[in-house]
Amino acid sequence: MRGITQWENTRISVRSIAGSPIRSALTALGVMIGVAAVIILVALGRGAQTQVERSLNSLGANLLIVYSGEPRGTALVRSNTANIRPTLTEDDLAMIRAMPPELVSLSTPASTANVQLKFENRNIAASVVGTGPEYPDIRNFQPIYGTFFTHADLERRAAVVLLGAQVYRDLFDAGRDPIGENVRINGVSYRVLGVMEEKGSAAQDSSVLIPISTFQRRISGESNYAMISIQAASSEVMHEVQAAIEQQILRLHRLPSMDYADFYIANQMDLLSTVAGVAGTFTLLLASIAGISLVVGGVGIMNIMLVSVTERTREIGVRMALGARPRDITAQFLTEAVVLALGGGAIGIALGIGGSWVAVNMARTAAEVSIASVGAAFGFSVIIGLFFGGYPAWRASQLDPIEALRYE
Amino acid sequence: MIELLNVTKEYQMGDTVVAALRGVTSSIAQGEFVSIVGPSGSGKSTLMNLIGCLDTPTKGRYILAGEAIEKLSVDRLAELRNATIGFVFQTFNLLPRLTALENVEVPLVYAGVPRAQRRDTAMEMLERVGLPDRARHKPNELSGGQRQRVAIARALASRPAVLLADEPTGALDSVTGEEIMELFQALHSEGSTIILVTHEPALAQRAERMIRMHDGEVAEDVRTGTQSGRTAERTPKGVVAPPKGVVV
Structure with a gap:
């Protein structure tokens, strides 16, 4: 059967x-x-x-950020470093810039501070970022109107400023061309070069950008940097670059190990994973x-x-x-x-x-x-x-x- | 074909053991047309269930077509029911969603017969019971007599050794019942072994031999005068009936 x-x-x-x-x-x-x-x-x-x-990738490609101070959270981008004592030196930056182009494509220092912005009769609180002309490329954050400041502006500590999208809206009437207008930061007059693209992040849209040299001279009076943003040559070398930079900065700061470090490095790759x-x-x-x-x-x-x-x-x-x-x-x-x-x-x-x-x-x-x-x-x-x-x-x-x- | 040796069937009813069959010994030869009669509680249903391999005896032996069934597995019992027994029920028990033809096919499905062959055999059986033109009808589109014919065709489909009919005319009017009895007699004359379980003496007389059950025992096992309707000779209980033709 x-x-x-x-x-x-x-x-x-x-x-x-x-x-x-x-x-x-x-x-x-x-x-x-x-x-x-x-x-x-x-x-x-x-x-x-x-x-x-x-949106993480929109922060920049192959981004590493060296921060002053103790590690805090897992955020790649810290919106405000104004309260942190800057520990990153010009030597640190020079060391990073001396790294071969197979490892590091671009780097730029940055520091931030909380300031008062004033234009005509409008007055707002904002955060000012002092940085270098490489910043737009590293952070994938470009002016939507006007141009970013140049190496020449950096050299001569020019009083020039780029406005975050929200700052522009707060200070200017809609449609008013801001270029060439003077905005006062903590009472000092800066010429507006342009407006940054809108990122959807309050931290970026509500800040203004000025040359780091101007920032050091006129705002912080401090020669150290709060952070250094780095664009690695490729995603494959990011961990290698991170390790090399950690080692070099420890040496420059005369520190025995990362347990004692006065800086830390946030890695976009780690954050992504x-x-x-x-x-x-x-x-x-x-x-x-x-x-x-x-x-x-x-x-x-x-x-x-x-x-x-x-x-x-x-x-x-x-x-x-x-x-x-x-x-x-x-x-x-x-x-x-x-x-x-x-x-x-x-x-x-x-x-x-x-x-x-x-x-x-x-x-x-x-x-x-x-x-x-x-x-x-x-x-x-x-x-x-x-x-x-x-x-x-x-x-x-x-x-x-x-x-x-x-x-x- | 069928040999029952001192078959006893007991059921546990609460604390007491009830004997439905008390040492039944009988045998049915191939080609016989036997009726089993008796009042309810006489053990005739139990006997039918045993013969139909739906149940196994508590004690005694039952040999069906050369195979002792009392120690068989449930699977082997199912196979025996499929191949050796053809059931005809009082209430027809056709599967309501299937057509007449598909109902007749069911035993062949469980036998693993390929579809085309199954169709041919089932159609042949429907022709034999006179319903080839009702093959595509569902049971609820058929009359009672037609349903019972389909059920008989189904019982015949696997060409079983024994046709086991339990009150096959009980749900039919007398005219239709008569047609069904004529069909059984025709099948018998073609050589089928038929066991008819009934409580109607008139129907029992239509068989060649009548086994009357009483209190779980064979009370009477007699030859009946099928053609003349005369009462046949009595044989002592439990003894095999005399061969066909020996009628007083």
Whole structure:
């Protein structure tokens, strides 16, 4: 005896499911929603991750920043270094600038201070950044109007300033050309060279930029720098550059090790991987929450399958009398559960992809459907069908054919 | 074909053990048309379930087509039901979502017969019960008599050694019931072994031999005058009936 084939079992299941379409749809609804939720939430998580990575990359390419003082948090860019005693010296900067171009492409020092800005009758608090002409390229922060100050301006300690987008809005009437106007910083007059592009970060948009030499002379009176921004030649050499700079500055500052350091280096690569890790955890968390709804969907399948087994006791008895072995009955109901779960899963995948599309195109949210989440959702559907269909199917197979035939 | 040796079946009912069969010994030869009669509680249903391999005896031996079934696994019992027994039920027990043809195919599905061959065999069986033009109809589109014919076609599909009919006319009107009995007699004359379980003496008389059950024992095992309707000779209980033709 060859026995029933799985193909025949599948046919029986599909007919049974198609025989009561509304009940089948409701049974599969839980899995449908669960799968759709997994796909949409994972897509949103990944979208958020990509967005954060993109905004990190917008800070500059292959960026390393040497900061004065103790390490604080994980931020790559510290909005305000005004309260930190600057420890980075001209020698440190010279050492970095002496590094071969295969390692370091560009570098520039910077310091910040909190100041009063005044133009005509308007008066605002802002942060002033003293830096070098390489700053726009290193930090990927360009003037949108006018030009950045030059090496010549730096040499002669020119009183020139570039305004952050927000500062411009606060000080000037809309549409007024600021170039050539004089803005007063702590009472000293600076000629406006241009307006910086809007970055969406309050720290950058609410600051003004002046040459570092002017900053040292007129604002801080301090020859050290609060930070040095460095653009490494490539992402591959970033750790090498970081290690070399740490070692050199320790030597210049006569310090035994990084445990005693009066500076630290923030590395864009490390930050990216930290963010990626955080975003990954976040995505996993979202997927787990959605996974719970998938499990609830599985319980729904189990519930209806148990009812179905009871309702179809007579059918089971007839099939057994006609030669179905217990394992054939198990296979029949298990197949039915898996087909239901897979059907729900397939519709859920369609809903998930559709929902992600809506999130991107209608709700303007970042969402990226991952092929892995689609595959996992599909695989989970099968597993849920097998797991939650298992008990009802086993119950069906354990029926006594005599009792089952007598069942009304 | 069927040999029952001192078969006992006991059920546990709470604290007490109830014996449904108390040492039944009988045998049924190939090609016989036997009726099993008796009031409810006489053990005839239990006997039918045992013969149909739906149950196994508590004590004693049951040999079906040369195989002792009392020690068989549930899988092997299922295979025997599939290949050796053809069930006909009082309430037909057709699967409501399947067409007549597909219902007839069910035993062949479990036998693993390929689809095309299954279709041919099932159609052949429907022709044999006179319903080839109802092949595509669902059970609820058929009359009671037609449903029972489909059920008989299904019972015949795997060409079983024994046709086991439990009150096959019980849910039918007398005219339709008569048609079904004629079908059984026709199948019998073609060589099928038929066991008919009934509580109607008139129906039992239509078989060649009647086993009357009482209190879990064979009370009477007699040959019936199928053609003449005369009462046949009595044989002592538990003894094999005399061969066909020996009628007083």
